[in-house]
Amino acid sequence: MGLHLTPAEKEFLIKRFRSNPDIGLDRFCMANSISSSAFRKWIIVYDALGADGLADKRYMDVDTMKLLPDAEDSTDGDMKRALMLARIEIERLKKNYTVKMTPDGESVYIPLRKKTSG
Numbered sequence: 001m002g003l004h005l006t007p008a009e010k011e012f013l014i015k016r017f018r019s020n021p022d023i024g025l026d027r028f029c030m031a032n033s034i035s036s037s038a039f040r041k042w043i044i045v046y047d048a049l050g051a052d053g054l055a056d057k058r059y060m061d062v063d064t065m066k067l068l069p070d071a072e073d074s075t076d077g078d079m080k081r082a083l084m085l086a087r088i089e090i091e092r093l094k095k096n097y098t099v100k101m102t103p104d105g106e107s108v109y110i111p112l113r114k115k116t117s118g
Contacts, residue, residue, distance in 0.1 A: 007054035
């Protein structure tokens with residue numbers, strides 16, 4: 001079974017490799033006990049997606065995925081935000097208020113109908 005590295009450790013190795021142009025990739029990988037093919041893959045993913053890409057489950061093997069906690073999908077966050085905004089708007093409407101933007105860009109709460117005293 002191979003060595004499992006965290007995304008931070010992978011990023012450190014990539015930066016360390018790039019900071020020393022005198023050493024070859026195969027020699028660097030042998031010195032650090034990592035597969036040269038895996039290291040090439042890390043470099044490609046790191047160049048394309050940055051450090052976050054190294055933590056992306058699509059680019060990991062099954063054993064490494066078992067070690068990491070489940071991450072929240074970005075679409076879930078977008079959906080939760082949209083739901084929260086919809087709930088806020090519903091509460092405003094229940095209280096007979098709407099929001100208008102002034103020419104200055106400020107939000108102003110305006111009653112939908114005037115209250116009657118009676």
